[in-house]
Amino acid sequence: MSNLSAFPEGLDALEARLRQDLAWLELPAKPWVPARTVGGKDVVDVVVIGGGMAGLVASGMLKRLGVANHVVLDRASVGQEGPWVTFARMRTLRSPKQLTGPAMGLPALTFRAYYEALHGREAWVALDRAPRETWMDYLVWYRKVLELPVRNGVSVDAVIPRDDGMLDIVCSEDGRKETIIARRVVLATGRDGLGGPFVPDIADNIDRKFWAHTADEIDFSALAGKRVGVIGAGASAMDNAATALEAGAVRLDMFVRRKELPRINKFTGIGSQGVVHGFAGLPDEWKWRFLDYAMGQQTPPPRPSVLRVSSFDQAHLHLESPITSLKQEDDEIVVTTPKDRYPIDFLIFGTGFKVDLSERPELAAFEPHIRLWRDRFPTPAGMDNAELEGSPDLGDAFQFLEKVPGACPALAKIHCFNFPATLSHGKLTGDIPAISEGADRLARGIVRSLFVADREKHFENLQAFDTPELLGDEWSDAESEVPAELSSERN
Structure with missing residues (x-):
C-alpha cells in the first residue's frame, strides 16, 4: 500500500x-565549454529566444549538460511569458494534470509535486486539470528553483551572421540597443x-476595429451588450467565444465549415514513447502521411470548453457554414454563409497560425536560405x-538547413x-x-556541435592535463629491493 503522506509538504x-x-x-554537470572572447567582448555559447515553457526547459537541459554560459531572452515581464495569462482564455489547461511536461525526469520538479506541496494530496486528487494561472505560477517557480538565466524585457530585433562564423543578436531593452555575440541560437518562440496568426483575405476590407484574432489582446469588457461572431470551432475559438459571453455579449454566432464538430483527438489517442522517439526516424512520406491525416481529422475542442459556450442561451453554433462574404455596413459587419446573413458588431477569427518567414524581421538575414519541406x-x-x-x-538537433548547401553555413547554428x-x-x-524529450534532443545536439567545434582546445586540454592518480610511493620495483644476502651471492 502506498504511503499517502510520504511526499514533503x-x-x-x-x-x-x-x-x-x-x-x-x-x-x-560542471561547465566544460571553453570561454571565448571577440575584441575583448565575451561570447555567449547559446542564446535562447523565448522564456515560455519551451525556452525554460531548453535552458534547463543546457544547464544540466554543462552549457552554463547561455542566456534566455524574453520581451515580456516576469510571469507574462508565453500564452498562459495573455491570450490563452481557457479556464484550465487542455492537457491531463498528471503529464510531467518540462520536469526533465525529476519527480520533485513536476507540476504534481508543486501543486501537492502547496495544497496537499487531497487537493491534487480533487483537481480536474491545472488552472492556467496556476500553471504560469508553476513555470515561474520552475525558473526560480533551477536558477535559470532569464532576462525579461528584452526584444530580439535581428539575428545576423558574422564573418567569424558566430552570430550577432541585436536586442532592445528599455529603448537601449545591445548586441550579443553568440555561437548558437535557439528559437523557442x-x-x-x-x-504569425492566420487571418483569411476576407478580412482585408474590414476596419481593424471590428475584428481580432484569438492571439490578439481583446478588450472583452467592451463586448458587453454586443453581437459577437467567431469563425472556427477549435479550442481557442471556443475559449474566446466563452469569454465574450461571460463578458456580457448579447448574442454569439459561431461559424464552422464542417458538418459536425470533430470528436476524436487522433494523435493523442496513439501517444506513446514510440511516437515520441520514433517519429523522427520515419521516412519522409510516412511523416507526411501521419500529420496530413491527423490535421485533416482536426483536434476537437475540449468538452469543458464546448459546455462553457453551450451553457448560454444566446450562443448559436452554425455548422456547414463557411463564410462566403464579409462586408462592413456602417457600424456593423454582415457575415454571409450559404444558410443566411448575420449582422454582428465584432468578429473573432479562430483560424490558427501560419508559417511565413517574411513576418519575422529578426530572421530577415536568413529567410532566403531556410529550406522548407516544399523545397525538396x-x-x-x-x-x-499548405501548412x-x-x-x-x-536537422537532427532542430537546426535549420540550407536551400543551397554552402550558401549560408551560419544557418546550422540556429535551432528551431x-x-x-x-x-x-x-x-x-x-x-x-x-x-522534456524535445529539449533533451535539442541540448544533446548543441552539446555535440560545441564539442566538435572546440576539438582542438579539448585535445590541448587532454595533453596538458597532469594531475596524477598515483604519487609514486604506493609500490616499488621488485628488482630495486633485492635482499642483501642475495645481492652478496650475485657478487
Missing part, C-alpha cells in the same frame, strides 16, 4: 528534496514562432497541405525549437506531453 521541503535529487545525480519533398498525390509544405526542413518543427521531429516542441 510545503515548497521549502520540496525545494530541499529537489536539491538533494540533483546532488545525488551530480547535476547540473511558440506557435507563431516562424510566422514533392507533395504526395491527394495530400496537398506542411511551408514547414522548415530541420517551436511548433513548426513538428513535421521534422514530431510533437516535441509546442505541447506539454513531450517537451
Whole structure:
C-alpha cells in the first residue's frame, strides 16, 4: 500500500528534496565549454529566444549538460511569458494534470509535486486539470528553483551572421540597443514562432476595429451588450467565444465549415514513447502521411470548453457554414454563409497560425536560405497541405538547413525549437506531453556541435592535463629491493 503522506509538504521541503535529487545525480554537470572572447567582448555559447515553457526547459537541459554560459531572452515581464495569462482564455489547461511536461525526469520538479506541496494530496486528487494561472505560477517557480538565466524585457530585433562564423543578436531593452555575440541560437518562440496568426483575405476590407484574432489582446469588457461572431470551432475559438459571453455579449454566432464538430483527438489517442522517439526516424512520406491525416481529422475542442459556450442561451453554433462574404455596413459587419446573413458588431477569427518567414524581421538575414519541406519533398498525390509544405526542413538537433548547401553555413547554428518543427521531429516542441524529450534532443545536439567545434582546445586540454592518480610511493620495483644476502651471492 502506498504511503499517502510520504511526499514533503510545503515548497521549502520540496525545494530541499529537489536539491538533494540533483546532488545525488551530480547535476547540473560542471561547465566544460571553453570561454571565448571577440575584441575583448565575451561570447555567449547559446542564446535562447523565448522564456515560455519551451525556452525554460531548453535552458534547463543546457544547464544540466554543462552549457552554463547561455542566456534566455524574453520581451515580456516576469510571469507574462508565453500564452498562459495573455491570450490563452481557457479556464484550465487542455492537457491531463498528471503529464510531467518540462520536469526533465525529476519527480520533485513536476507540476504534481508543486501543486501537492502547496495544497496537499487531497487537493491534487480533487483537481480536474491545472488552472492556467496556476500553471504560469508553476513555470515561474520552475525558473526560480533551477536558477535559470532569464532576462525579461528584452526584444530580439535581428539575428545576423558574422564573418567569424558566430552570430550577432541585436536586442532592445528599455529603448537601449545591445548586441550579443553568440555561437548558437535557439528559437523557442511558440506557435507563431516562424510566422504569425492566420487571418483569411476576407478580412482585408474590414476596419481593424471590428475584428481580432484569438492571439490578439481583446478588450472583452467592451463586448458587453454586443453581437459577437467567431469563425472556427477549435479550442481557442471556443475559449474566446466563452469569454465574450461571460463578458456580457448579447448574442454569439459561431461559424464552422464542417458538418459536425470533430470528436476524436487522433494523435493523442496513439501517444506513446514510440511516437515520441520514433517519429523522427520515419521516412519522409510516412511523416507526411501521419500529420496530413491527423490535421485533416482536426483536434476537437475540449468538452469543458464546448459546455462553457453551450451553457448560454444566446450562443448559436452554425455548422456547414463557411463564410462566403464579409462586408462592413456602417457600424456593423454582415457575415454571409450559404444558410443566411448575420449582422454582428465584432468578429473573432479562430483560424490558427501560419508559417511565413517574411513576418519575422529578426530572421530577415536568413529567410532566403531556410529550406522548407516544399523545397525538396514533392507533395504526395491527394495530400496537398499548405501548412506542411511551408514547414522548415530541420536537422537532427532542430537546426535549420540550407536551400543551397554552402550558401549560408551560419544557418546550422540556429535551432528551431517551436511548433513548426513538428513535421521534422514530431510533437516535441509546442505541447506539454513531450517537451522534456524535445529539449533533451535539442541540448544533446548543441552539446555535440560545441564539442566538435572546440576539438582542438579539448585535445590541448587532454595533453596538458597532469594531475596524477598515483604519487609514486604506493609500490616499488621488485628488482630495486633485492635482499642483501642475495645481492652478496650475485657478487
